[in-house]
Amino acid sequence: MSKDDAFFWEGAQEGRLLLRSCASCGEIAHPPLPMCPHCHGLEWGTVEASGRGTVYAWLCSKHPNQADDKGRIVVLVDLEEGVRLVSNLLDTEIDEVTAGAPVAVTFVEVDGQILPQFRMTGDSA
Amino acid sequence: MFKLRDKYAIVGIGNTEYSKASGRTVRSLATEASVKAIQDAGLAVADIDGMVSFNFNDSAPAMGVATEMGIENIGYAVDYAAGGNGANLITLAACAAIEAGLAETVVCFRAMNGRSGFRLGGGRDMSAYGVTQFTAPLGWITYPQAMAMWARRHMIDYDTGPEHWAEIATTFRENAIRNPRAMQRTPMTKDDYFNSRAIVDPFRMYDICLESDGACAVVITSAERAKDLPHKPVYIMGGAYGGGPSQGDDLFDAIRWPSHSHNCFKYIADDLWASAGVGPEDVDVAQIYDCFTYSVLMALEGLGFCKEGEGGPFVMDGRIKKDGALPLNTAGGLLSEAYIHGFNHVLEAVEQLRGDAGERQIEGAEICLTTAGAMTCGSAMILRN
Numbered sequence: 001m002s003k004d005d006a007f008f009w010e011g012a013q014e015g016r017l018l019l020r021s022c023a024s025c026g027e028i029a030h031p032p033l034p035m036c037p038h039c040h041g042l043e044w045g046t047v048e049a050s051g052r053g054t055v056y057a058w059l060c061s062k063h064p065n066q067a068d069d070k071g072r073i074v075v076l077v078d079l080e081e082g083v084r085l086v087s088n089l090l091d092t093e094i095d096e097v098t099a100g101a102p103v104a105v106t107f108v109e110v111d112g113q114i115l116p117q118f119r120m121t122g123d124s125a
Numbered sequence: 126m127f128k129l130r131d132k133y134a135i136v137g138i139g140n141t142e143y144s145k146a147s148g149r150t151v152r153s154l155a156t157e158a159s160v161k162a163i164q165d166a167g168l169a170v171a172d173i174d175g176m177v178s179f180n181f182n183d184s185a186p187a188m189g190v191a192t193e194m195g196i197e198n199i200g201y202a203v204d205y206a207a208g209g210n211g212a213n214l215i216t217l218a219a220c221a222a223i224e225a226g227l228a229e230t231v232v233c234f235r236a237m238n239g240r241s242g243f244r245l246g247g248g249r250d251m252s253a254y255g256v257t258q259f260t261a262p263l264g265w266i267t268y269p270q271a272m273a274m275w276a277r278r279h280m281i282d283y284d285t286g287p288e289h290w291a292e293i294a295t296t297f298r299e300n301a302i303r304n305p306r307a308m309q310r311t312p313m314t315k316d317d318y319f320n321s322r323a324i325v326d327p328f329r330m331y332d333i334c335l336e337s338d339g340a341c342a343v344v345i346t347s348a349e350r351a352k353d354l355p356h357k358p359v360y361i362m363g364g365a366y367g368g369g370p371s372q373g374d375d376l377f378d379a380i381r382w383p384s385h386s387h388n389c390f391k392y393i394a395d396d397l398w399a400s401a402g403v404g405p406e407d408v409d410v411a412q413i414y415d416c417f418t419y420s421v422l423m424a425l426e427g428l429g430f431c432k433e434g435e436g437g438p439f440v441m442d443g444r445i446k447k448d449g450a451l452p453l454n455t456a457g458g459l460l461s462e463a464y465i466h467g468f469n470h471v472l473e474a475v476e477q478l479r480g481d482a483g484e485r486q487i488e489g490a491e492i493c494l495t496t497a498g499a500m501t502c503g504s505a506m507i508l509r510n
Contacts, residue, residue, distance in 0.1 A: 059273035
């Protein structure tokens with residue numbers, strides 16, 4: 001973590017999905033960058049994302065040494081705000097995941113760290 | 126655009142044994158491959174005044190290797206901090222250095238203990254820094270995980286998948302069986318492919334390249350000097366390096382990449398073909414960066430051998446086999462020969478164009494494509510004899 005990105009994890013601790021937003025032009029960048037790639041502004045603040053998005057791509061990874069491990073679905077989520085986020089998809093089987101499926105954020109503690117996670121909402125996108 | 130068409134040539138090649146455990150230092154591998162390449166070129170170490178390599182801080186520095194070989198006055202010694210995308214870049218950079226007068230005859234090498242030493246995508250990369258903090262805690266850490274998203278998106282958009290990947294894996298294994306250097310020479314059927322262990326859905330074990338210890342080197346000099354050397358020169362017709370928007374840090378920074386159903390090659394194709402003055406229809410044989418099976422599809426589509434999305438059907442029905450219309454990865458590729466970070470493809474290209482590929486030889490091969498990289502940034506070359 002650095003001065004450019006600590007806000008993301010601090011927000012997660014409070015159950016908020018925060019994104020870097022350029023103070024000059026409002027461009028949202030994720031992962032955060034020290035300089036706005038759009039207007040080159042160095043000043044920035046944060047915006048709270050709605051937490052809604054759609055599934056872009058996914059994989060399922062099982063623990064290499066634990067045969068009965070159910071596996072973890074890693075997902076790329078296209079957020080409503082126009083950026084892509086890496087997360088996990090909870091409470092679903094890999095066969096049920098479809099491209100473009102609507103998802104919503106939830107915050108879960110994993111090994112002492114609160115992570116943004118997602119669930120499929122079943123709504124039409 | 127690369128503007129040095131046919132002005133420079135590969136005149137020597139050298140490699141160590143490819144293995145899972147070299148039992149030697151990377152420096153030892155680097156010097157062995159480099160000296161073999163110089164000897165193959167009919168030159169003496171004293172004729173070399175440039176060395177270029179690429180690495181992830183897992184190799185021996187070019188300046189150090191030059192010193193250990195006893196080069197007293199190295200004019201141009203450079204290491205590119207690059208992944209597989211660097212495997213063709215370094216040869217293009219050697220041409221540029223010679224053109225600029227910084228050197229006359231340059232060794233390019235890649236040396237690694239990629240299995241017994243530093244394994245790419247392994248422990249060191251797992252500390253959450255920079256972009257990695259937004260990926261590693263979520264379980265997006267290793268190369269198979271990184272590449273699975275690209276493969277998945279291609280599956281979603283174009284209905285590709287294991288049926289096509291199996292054709293690639295088994296074809297390259299057939300090629301490796303004809304290659305005494307290859308690490309994997311046991312026959313692989315499609316059943317073997319489909320029965321291979323699930324690694325990261327959607328990948329099976331045989332979708333993923335080898336990890337190898339070893340080194341490869343080539344010697345590059347001017348076409349004029351090349352004429353006086355023992356081997357048939359292999360001329361660098363054209364080349365390109367780069368990618369599209371938001372290349373980022375190439376690996377997990379690919380979150381920013383606009384569409385994962387194509388990779389860097391879509392963006393460098395025009396420059397590549399224009400620099401060489403030829404097109405895909407002129408290629409006799411190609412060595413495609415096959416870190417994963419699916420990445421072959423994206424390279425073929427991006428470079429215009431077929432339209433985007435048609436790579437799956439394109440590789441079927443024997444087209445990419447040794448006796449097919451477009452033989453690929455004739456030494457077995459990174460999937461079955463070895464993973465010297467893609468630089469072993471350059472050596473195979475040279476052997477094909479010299480006519481020295483033995484049982485693997487594609488009759489009448491005059492133009493060979495090589496590619497390097499599979500994500501947001503890559504490099505490629507068109508070589509001819």
